[in-house]
Amino acid sequence: PDNKDNGDGDGEGEMKRSGKEIYMVSDGTGWTVEHSVNAALGQFEHCLVDRNCSVNTHLFSGIDDVERLIEIIKQAAKEDAMLLYTLADHSMAESAKKACKIWGVPSTDILSPITEAIANHLGVSPSGLPRGAPGRDFPLSEQYFRRIEAIEFTIKQDDGALPQNLHRADIVLTGVSRTGKTPLSIYLSQMGYKVANVPIVVGVQLPKALFEIEQEKVFGLTINPLVLLTIRRARAKSLGFTSEMMSKYSEMEHVREELDFAGRIFAQNPVWPVIEVTGKAIEETAAVVLRLYHDRKQKFSMPRISKRY
Amino acid sequence: PDNKDNGDGDGEGEMKRSGKEIYMVSDGTGWTVEHSVNAALGQFEHCLVDRNCSVNTHLFSGIDDVERLIEIIKQAAKEDAMLLYTLADHSMAESAKKACKIWGVPSTDILSPITEAIANHLGVSPSGLPRGAPGRDFPLSEQYFRRIEAIEFTIKQDDGALPQNLHRADIVLTGVSRTGKTPLSIYLSQMGYKVANVPIVVGVQLPKALFEIEQEKVFGLTINPLVLLTIRRARAKSLGFTSEMMSKYSEMEHVREELDFAGRIFAQNPVWPVIEVTGKAIEETAAVVLRLYHDRKQKFSMPRISKRY
Ligand SMILES: Nc1ncnc2c1ncn2[C@@H]1O[C@H](COP(=O)(O)O)[C@@H](O)[C@H]1O
Ligand SMILES: Nc1ncnc2c1ncn2[C@@H]1O[C@H](COP(=O)(O)O)[C@@H](O)[C@H]1O
Ligand SMILES: [Mg+2]
Numbered sequence: 161p162d163n164k165d166n167g168d169g170d171g172e173g174e175m176k177r178s179g180k181e182i183y184m185v186s187d188g189t190g191w192t193v194e195h196s197v198n199a200a201l202g203q204f205e206h207c208l209v210d211r212n213c214s215v216n217t218h219l220f221s222g223i224d225d226v227e228r229l230i231e232i233i234k235q236a237a238k239e240d241a242m243l244l245y246t247l248a249d250h251s252m253a254e255s256a257k258k259a260c261k262i263w264g265v266p267s268t269d270i271l272s273p274i275t276e277a278i279a280n281h282l283g284v285s286p287s288g289l290p291r292g293a294p295g296r297d298f299p300l301s302e303q304y305f306r307r308i309e310a311i312e313f314t315i316k317q318d319d320g321a322l323p324q325n326l327h328r329a330d331i332v333l334t335g336v337s338r339t340g341k342t343p344l345s346i347y348l349s350q351m352g353y354k355v356a357n358v359p360i361v362v363g364v365q366l367p368k369a370l371f372e373i374e375q376e377k378v379f380g381l382t383i384n385p386l387v388l389l390t391i392r393r394a395r396a397k398s399l400g401f402t403s404e405m406m407s408k409y410s411e412m413e414h415v416r417e418e419l420d421f422a423g424r425i426f427a428q429n430p431v432w433p434v435i436e437v438t439g440k441a442i443e444e445t446a447a448v449v450l451r452l453y454h455d456r457k458q459k460f461s462m463p464r465i466s467k468r469y
Numbered sequence: 470p471d472n473k474d475n476g477d478g479d480g481e482g483e484m485k486r487s488g489k490e491i492y493m494v495s496d497g498t499g500w501t502v503e504h505s506v507n508a509a510l511g512q513f514e515h516c517l518v519d520r521n522c523s524v525n526t527h528l529f530s531g532i533d534d535v536e537r538l539i540e541i542i543k544q545a546a547k548e549d550a551m552l553l554y555t556l557a558d559h560s561m562a563e564s565a566k567k568a569c570k571i572w573g574v575p576s577t578d579i580l581s582p583i584t585e586a587i588a589n590h591l592g593v594s595p596s597g598l599p600r601g602a603p604g605r606d607f608p609l610s611e612q613y614f615r616r617i618e619a620i621e622f623t624i625k626q627d628d629g630a631l632p633q634n635l636h637r638a639d640i641v642l643t644g645v646s647r648t649g650k651t652p653l654s655i656y657l658s659q660m661g662y663k664v665a666n667v668p669i670v671v672g673v674q675l676p677k678a679l680f681e682i683e684q685e686k687v688f689g690l691t692i693n694p695l696v697l698l699t700i701r702r703a704r705a706k707s708l709g710f711t712s713e714m715m716s717k718y719s720e721m722e723h724v725r726e727e728l729d730f731a732g733r734i735f736a737q738n739p740v741w742p743v744i745e746v747t748g749k750a751i752e753e754t755a756a757v758v759l760r761l762y763h764d765r766k767q768k769f770s771m772p773r774i775s776k777r778y
């Protein structure tokens with residue numbers, strides 16, 4: 161489920177009819193159903209990876225009238241697709257269910273079971289209003305501004321820039337080149353955390369500020385040397401490095417030396433947790449960082465990330 | 470549901486017991502259950518916003534053994550919490566269900582209904598292996614590299630930087646300051662799109678490249694002047710602007726003049742879709758951009774975003 165078409169559109173033409181079709185419909189952005197289907201498809205990697213099965217997903221967002229809903233369901237029937245949907249309006253969700261039954265489209269409502277369970281727990285009825293429905297007001301909340309500020313802060317602090325701002329970060333990541341500091345920083349910033357990242361480079365002194373700020377917010381990243389080598393070779397290729405630059409950056413000896421250098425720095429700073437990123441997707445490393453981050457703040461018996469709504 | 474605690478931990482101590490508790494458990498990152506609960510809580514905004522009800526969510530990630538699972542469920546029972554979970558291992562999911570029944574914790578399985586529906590559709594059994602389970606290999610796929618490349622490209626192209634690279638972008642966003650170009654660019658880059666953004670500033674000429682690249686990938690952003698004024702005042706305050714700088718940046722007359730200027734540029738470039746961002750969260754604007762982007766590529770009767778797995 162990592163092999164997405166991500167925007168360059170290659171093959172979008174000929175992808176039809178070469179696998180099973182999954183339709184996804186939302187009255188909102190569609191990101192919830194997409195995220196859920198993506199996770200569920202992880203359960204079929206054994207057959208997706210070796211191409212014994214193959215799946216095409218089709219996301220229809222902003223579907224807030226029954227005419228378009230029915231049109232999509234008819235199309236799904238034609239393509240032998242299944243349908244998963246999130247529709248806040250109860251009668252829309254009912255229409256989807258009925259129409260799918262009529263047209264023989266297997267369907268699953270992703271939103272209603274969750275909404276109903278929460279409604280029972282709270283003793284409050286759901287509004288039935290989709291996000292973005294007319295009359296609903298998107299609040300320019302403090303949190304909205306905070307998230308944007310976090311993203312902008314994080315961009316500016318990328319790659320060791322502006323060490324004088326390290327004290328303003330919520331989280332500081334450090335590690336050698338290609339341990340994923342930048343994508344991880346960006347991922348966390350979207351969740352509202354101000355992140356700075358500081359590269360470890362042999363022969364380059366780390367900024368003094370790194371050792372002067374609150375040490376509990378610093379996290380080291382480490383990676384298996386062989387995997388790092390693979391990543392760096394791909395990187396060097398894509399940057400069009402000459403073979404001379406290649407050898408400094410992406411030869412095994414140099415990679416080992418750099419990781420040893422980083423390892424010594426980590427050993428000298430035992431307060432920094434060192435996170436192994438080998439074999440982890442960005443969001444998986446993010447989960448580990450945040451678990452530790454919140455655990456250090458809260459000292460519950462079991463690490464948890466708590467939010468107030 | 471926008472008023473999250475996002476990492477600064479304020480009030481994490483006293484949040485207990487002041488509302489209903491929702492426990493979320495995953496054997497993976499927990500982002501799927503969190504995303505789903507977040508969407509569902511949107512259905513209760515009417516009571517969350519005015520504080521007639523209030524909710525605390527608690528996310529437990531990486532829960533892959535039954536002992537910790539049971540410990541969490543016991544704790545949930547003590548706090549009168551409900552539990553929502555994603556557990557790939559069938560026996561773990563069954564244990565959660567049973568334990569919740571025994572301890573009187575209302576519970577909902579988020580993953581199984583989706584996995585089972587897909588299993589029926591594909592005629593393939595789910596693996597039952599959580600992400601990150603030992604033996605499962607995270608592939609350094611082409612798409613992994615592409616996503617990271619997109620993020621790094623997008624950071625470098627922020628705020629009109631390096632116009633000579635505009636032709637390499639998948640999507641180019643343009644609009645006046647504080648229309649959300651940066652957070653939107655970053656959001657899209659995480660999905661694998663290379664995004665550049667170009668600010669429109671009165672009296673500053675737009676880079677020639679903007680008019681020379683493929684025009685179908687350029688998107689204009691616009692916003693209601695009053696809302697823009699609010700955003701800019703907040704921004705100016707947070708940047709510590711002097712009142713003189715304030716007036717150039719965040720006074721109504723100037724804001725109108727700038728939006729008019731942008732409007733004329735958009736009128737001269739009718740191929741660029743102009744997207745109204747007023748009242749939209751970043752992910753909502755992203756959904757609109759991507760719907761248009763894919764529609765332009767595919768020319769289906771109904772816009773869809775298709776991916777191959
Ligand atoms: N803030 C919100 N207010 C109301 N409904 C929401 C909100 N966020 C998401 N939803 C609903 O949750 C479902 C999933 O949203 P989305 O991820 O945008 O497709 C849709 O049915 C939305 O209408
Ligand atoms: N790539 C994957 N392979 C297998 N299972 C996955 C994958 N991604 C997500 N899942 C499962 O989907 C559920 C939600 O994942 P998460 O969002 O990481 O909590 C968990 O039960 C995960 O184990
Ligand atoms: Mg970097």
Ligand SMILES: [Mg+2]
Binds near residue numbers: 628651
């Ligand atoms: Mg910007």
